[in-house]
Amino acid sequence: MSSLLIVLASACAVPADVGHARGAIIDGRIAAESDVGATVATLKDGTLDCSGTLVTARVVITAAHCLLDDDWEALLPVSALEVVVGAVDATMAPEAQTYAVSLVWVSPEFPGDELSDVGLYDEHDIGAIVLSRDVTGVTPMPILSADEVEEQLAEGRMLQIAGYGVKDRRGREDNTMLYVAELPLIERSDRELIAGEPDGVDTCDGDSGGPAWIDTGAGPRLVGVNSRSVDAEREVCGTGSVFTLAPAYAAAIEAAIGEEMNGDGAVEPPPVERAPRTVGDGCSTAHGGDLDSPSLTLFFVFFALCARRLR
Secondary structure (H helix, E strand, O other): OOOOEEEEOOOOOOOOOOOOOOOOOEOOEEOOHHHHOOEEEEEEOOEEEEEEEEOOOOEEEEOHHHHEOOOOOOEOOHHHEEEEEOOOEHHHOOHHHEEEEEEEEEOOOOOOOOOOOEOOOOOOOOEEEEEOOOOOOOOOOOEOOHHHHHHHOOOOOEEEEEEOOOOOOOOOOOOOEOEEEEEEEEEEOOOEEEEOOOOOOEOOOOOOOOEEEEEEOOEEEEEEEEEEEOEOOOOOOOOOEEEEEHHHOHHHHHHHHOOOOOOOOOOOOOOOOOOOEEEEOOEEEEOOOOOOHHHHHHHHHHHHHHHHHHO
């Protein structure tokens, strides 16, 4: 794989023919509208594939392996990817909630091999998607600052999780709904963390790339990106989950795509429709309906004053 896996391209939004997820959170609950927040669904060739998190108005964080082809050798073309934002059921989202993709980034340290080990071994399984347009009406969830990791992520801390994956332990049932749950933080390294205990609440196929987050005084903050089961060769879901520690990669993502990952999460309001405006040295005119005679007289007086100032 190249040292910096980035694909730049433009893509036109098309109606998503969303299929079934390939593989919801075991023993979780279906998300209410208020639970959806910044969790998103990623589509590959129009089919629900993975989960992710909106961290800025235009950037989604997900797992690296969700952005590679079936052989894990090459990045997916941006034309193959779409993102559904703000939906409990990704199959029911209107076209306005489906976003085309303009850029894909994967950590250059991700090995690109099938996951086949147990526990924490720093897989660097994290990637970023830049959408072709800003998301409005949904508050992004910024990544927790690296300076807060020690303070906020103590063993036993409960993490909130969400994902569009399957909900049966053997991963055989299809699902398109967002599920949410909580998991205890068991242990962590500098770049990964384990959450969840054997035979308890867990993630499963299709939850890959989804968030683990905490609530802070500044609001919710993303701490983990779902990567794999603790036992990567497990036959059933329920061994606990490994999450890539998002704060460890925020600086690399910022350097690659040029956008801050630890912002305040504020939503930019939709632009207000205004009449065209011309501005020059403090004199401005707004163009609207027809001018009657008094207005026309005032206009010419105003224009003369402006012209005089511009001399």
